Amino acid sequence: MFLVTAEEMQNLDKLTIDQVGIPGVVLMENAGLQVVKVIKEILGEVPGKQVAVFAGKGNNGGDGFVIARHLLNMGAEVKVLLNGEPADITGDAKVNLNILQNMGQKIFTINNSNSLNIVKLTLVYTDLIVDAVFGTGFKGAVNDHMGKIISLINESGKPVVAVDIPSGLEANTGQVHGPCIQATHTVTFGLPKLGLTIHPGKEYAGQLHIADISIPPDLVKKQNFNKFLLTKELVAQMLPKRHSQGHKGDYGRVLVVAGSEGLTGAAVLTSMAVLKSGAGLATLAVPRSLHDLMEIKLTEVMTKPLPETEKKTISRDALEEVIALTESADVVALGPGISTEPATAGFVRDLLPELNKPVVIDADGLNALAGSLEVLKKIEAPVVITPHPGEMARLAGIKTEEVQNNRIEVAREFAANWCVNVVLKGAETVVAGVDGSLFVNSTGNPGMATGGSGDVLTGVIAGLIGQGLAPVRAAAAGVFIHGYAGDLGALEKGQAGLLAGDILNLLPKVFRELEGA
Ligand SMILES: NC(=O)C1=CN([C@@H]2O[C@H](COP(=O)(O)OP(=O)(O)OC[C@H]3O[C@@H](n4cnc5c(N)ncnc54)[C@H](O)[C@@H]3O)[C@@H](O)[C@H]2O)[C@@H](O)CC1
Numbered sequence: 001m002f003l004v005t006a007e008e009m010q011n012l013d014k015l016t017i018d019q020v021g022i023p024g025v026v027l028m029e030n031a032g033l034q035v036v037k038v039i040k041e042i043l044g045e046v047p048g049k050q051v052a053v054f055a056g057k058g059n060n061g062g063d064g065f066v067i068a069r070h071l072l073n074m075g076a077e078v079k080v081l082l083n084g085e086p087a088d089i090t091g092d093a094k095v096n097l098n099i100l101q102n103m104g105q106k107i108f109t110i111n112n113s114n115s116l117n118i119v120k121l122t123l124v125y126t127d128l129i130v131d132a133v134f135g136t137g138f139k140g141a142v143n144d145h146m147g148k149i150i151s152l153i154n155e156s157g158k159p160v161v162a163v164d165i166p167s168g169l170e171a172n173t174g175q176v177h178g179p180c181i182q183a184t185h186t187v188t189f190g191l192p193k194l195g196l197t198i199h200p201g202k203e204y205a206g207q208l209h210i211a212d213i214s215i216p217p218d219l220v221k222k223q224n225f226n227k228f229l230l231t232k233e234l235v236a237q238m239l240p241k242r243h244s245q246g247h248k249g250d251y252g253r254v255l256v257v258a259g260s261e262g263l264t265g266a267a268v269l270t271s272m273a274v275l276k277s278g279a280g281l282a283t284l285a286v287p288r289s290l291h292d293l294m295e296i297k298l299t300e301v302m303t304k305p306l307p308e309t310e311k312k313t314i315s316r317d318a319l320e321e322v323i324a325l326t327e328s329a330d331v332v333a334l335g336p337g338i339s340t341e342p343a344t345a346g347f348v349r350d351l352l353p354e355l356n357k358p359v360v361i362d363a364d365g366l367n368a369l370a371g372s373l374e375v376l377k378k379i380e381a382p383v384v385i386t387p388h389p390g391e392m393a394r395l396a397g398i399k400t401e402e403v404q405n406n407r408i409e410v411a412r413e414f415a416a417n418w419c420v421n422v423v424l425k426g427a428e429t430v431v432a433g434v435d436g437s438l439f440v441n442s443t444g445n446p447g448m449a450t451g452g453s454g455d456v457l458t459g460v461i462a463g464l465i466g467q468g469l470a471p472v473r474a475a476a477a478g479v480f481i482h483g484y485a486g487d488l489g490a491l492e493k494g495q496a497g498l499l500a501g502d503i504l505n506l507l508p509k510v511f512r513e514l515e516g517a
């Protein structure tokens with residue numbers, strides 16, 4: 001499913017009007033009707049119900065006037081509260097305001113402080129609130145007066161249906177810079193706006209409905225949109241198809257460089273996730289002392305002992321052996337559980353510029369790069385990095401809070417500046433591609449914040465690259481699949497009891513479901 005910015009959606013509306021010839025007022029009518037459909041589902045019986053429509057001066061308010069008209073015609077008691085003066089309204093919104101006025105509907109203006117009492121009284125009796133104050137044209141923060149009204153609406157406890165986007169939310173970033181409507185439902189038009197799918201916008205939107213307003217799908221396809229919401233259908237299309245004559249070499253040879261004393265689980269989880277994601281062969285390279293243990297623990301994974309430090313972590317002397325191992329690999333997963341031992345971090349920095357195979361760098365592999373980002377520029381092969389917000393902050397030299405408040409931009413900027421595909425983990429994992437593409441995940445749950453979960457993700461992504469997926473697509477499909485396995489696991493065990501091993505063991509079930517999708 002494509003995701004769009006406000007500007008992309010406005011342009012699409014304009015093309016529909018100018019090139020396809022559907023008048024704006026028809027699009028507005030369609031938009032309003034789609035919201036009415038959702039309102040009917042919420043209210044059940046409409047006649048006699050009280051609905052408060054809060055409208056703004058732009059086209060979002062115009063949608064509100066259409067909604068008000070249809071609800072009136074259906075027998076609801078509708079109160080229209082305008083954040084402005086009727087004289088301020090222009091264009092298609094004006095057409096719809098005129099119709100309402102011609103029908104004898106009173107319009108209450110609420111753009112002055114005297115109006116707060118009308119709002120308060122209305123909210124006591126209303127059965128449902130329609131938020132048509134600001135749509136995609138909104139930027140920044142609402143003024144103090146509107147802020148007060150939004151707070152009253154949010155405190156009312158009534159169902160709130162946001163038209164296109166909750167008022168106060170920025171469509172492109174999902175950020176709020178002041179009070180914002182807390183909707184129970186948002187009916188968004190055409191395509192979902194980026195900000196509705198990501199924290200905190202996703203929470204403000206409540207249940208999201210994507211409504212067709214008759215923008216032709218062919219016109220959408222022509223736009224080359226490069227931002228996506230990850231869905232089952234999209235990910236199923238990305239996955240490689242296995243052919244009847246295939247042998248294990250066809251499905252990728254993955255080298256996993258992982259583990260140190262005390263962190264053997266990371267190596268196990270990553271290399272098993274590689275295989276459970278469909279890759280043909282996995283080789284795990286670990287510090288020498290851990291090797292025999294790994295041989296016993298892992299049946300399907302091949303293992304290689306590496307020169308180690310006194311602390312039983314990979315030593316700098318392992319460089320040549322690992323480079324030799326990469327010769328016969330299609331992709332390398334580097335970092336899970338390798339420790340922060342300085343010599344091992346040095347090994348990571350020595351190895352990366354020598355690699356000519358795609359590499360997924362995670363965990364301590366990433367920590368080795370903080371302060372030495374120039375290493376990233378020396379890697380000729382494609383790179384995927386999988387930082388959690390803290391690691392992203394360390395890499396980018398900013399605070400974790402800044403990362404979290406601006407997840408999309410931080411990931412995209414880092415991808416562009418350092419030519420790496422970025423998987424920024426956390427609620428709504430974001431994947432930003434070197435090619436400018438963006439994927440927002442729709443699966444996963446807080447139960448997945450558990451030791452080893454990230455190691456499984458690294459393995460899935462490497463396993464998919466091994467099977468021939470472009471690194472950014474492998475990263476996107478990987479986060480969806482990993483999250484989906486976590487969601488299935490949480491259904492079975494609850495979020496608190498969910499372990500990385502459960503996510504690992506549910507991968508085959510997810511792949512089987514996607515094969516059938
Ligand atoms: N033809 C079209 O383009 C269609 C537009 N539609 C609706 O139109 C909406 C977009 O309409 P508009 O572009 O008119 O914009 P909006 O209706 O979102 O509102 C923009 C108005 O808010 C003001 N504004 C922006 N930021 C503000 C702030 N921080 N404080 C106070 N005022 C602020 C702007 O100056 C402008 O007057 C969509 O979200 C959708 O609901 C739909 O009717 C479908 C068709």
Ligand SMILES: [K+]
Nearest residue numbers: 131134163165
């Ligand atoms: K709105």
